[in-house]
Amino acid sequence: MSAASFGALPESVRALAQADFGDIARRFTDAGFTVGLPARGVLTVKAARPDAARASVLVSVGVHGDETGPIEMVAHVLDALARTPEALAVDLMLCVGNIDAIAAGKRFIDADLNRMFRVQRGDLAGTFEAGRADSLISATRDFFEGSGPARWHLDLHTAIRASRYPKFAIVPELIEPAARGRLIQWLGQAGIEAVIMNPASAGTYSWWTAEQHGAAGSTVELGRIGTLGQNDLSQFLDASNALDGLLRGHAAFDGRMPLVFNTAQSITKLSDAFKMSFGRATENFTPLKKGEVIATDGDTVYTVKHDEELVVFPNPDVRVGLRAGIMVVRAD
Numbered sequence: 001m002s003a004a005s006f007g008a009l010p011e012s013v014r015a016l017a018q019a020d021f022g023d024i025a026r027r028f029t030d031a032g033f034t035v036g037l038p039a040r041g042v043l044t045v046k047a048a049r050p051d052a053a054r055a056s057v058l059v060s061v062g063v064h065g066d067e068t069g070p071i072e073m074v075a076h077v078l079d080a081l082a083r084t085p086e087a088l089a090v091d092l093m094l095c096v097g098n099i100d101a102i103a104a105g106k107r108f109i110d111a112d113l114n115r116m117f118r119v120q121r122g123d124l125a126g127t128f129e130a131g132r133a134d135s136l137i138s139a140t141r142d143f144f145e146g147s148g149p150a151r152w153h154l155d156l157h158t159a160i161r162a163s164r165y166p167k168f169a170i171v172p173e174l175i176e177p178a179a180r181g182r183l184i185q186w187l188g189q190a191g192i193e194a195v196i197m198n199p200a201s202a203g204t205y206s207w208w209t210a211e212q213h214g215a216a217g218s219t220v221e222l223g224r225i226g227t228l229g230q231n232d233l234s235q236f237l238d239a240s241n242a243l244d245g246l247l248r249g250h251a252a253f254d255g256r257m258p259l260v261f262n263t264a265q266s267i268t269k270l271s272d273a274f275k276m277s278f279g280r281a282t283e284n285f286t287p288l289k290k291g292e293v294i295a296t297d298g299d300t301v302y303t304v305k306h307d308e309e310l311v312v313f314p315n316p317d318v319r320v321g322l323r324a325g326i327m328v329v330r331a332d
């Protein structure tokens, strides 16, 4: 892939892709908000007087630099909101995750940023993204510290591979049930078709905010990956409206709810002998039948244990010790 071209983009999209918050920051400052730039690529907009009844919403985009659709979508939502800044009804932290990878038109510089949100990083510790994660962890802590109990984190992505449910989300099981219910309802409103309840961290940003800060956090896959400025924005219309509603404090709900899946097993690559029965091009939510072999790894054989399990994020090429896929089952 070649370096991203910012030349022909709408100004609001160019600005967000380069984490240039000048115009947005000025509009909210002029409207009386407390605006901060706590780290490169991070903007915070808070009510001038702290208010525990106000929700705190973290929206992150570009954690994977090649997933550009959410950058375009959020740029348009913010551009519209900043024209009537007093309509912002929450404390907002906006985070452009991997600015350097976005500029390079790449997924990451050294390693996947969305595996760095953990205390022990092993051989990933010296990577560019480890340093970036440290900056984000610190800015995120400062944002949520002292904020009220209504805390959200929407980490917006697009998927590399085809999916039986093109719009789906990963939700940490440890989120407190009432907040989790509101999050899943919002996801349904955003057009998300399937939710995977995740019992264990894979080092993702949204797990970190859920675990460390009690946020209703989710990794949200909004559709297919595309080039900055050329994304089909119609696929993001529901998500765009739902985000706009959340930021303006209008909780519209039309009854749409995603299907909920539980994680049946996590497939970890234990050694270089790891072999998966299917490749990384396999569609997400492809069903497998009881007894089918998912992967072998030396003496370890992973097989399907339920009548049917569906595979999500299959990737035999991950580093040893990391997750090579998740098997999920319907929750109801």
Ligand SMILES: [Zn+2]
Residues within 6 Å of the ligand: 063, 064, 067, 157, 158
């Ligand atoms: Zn991603």
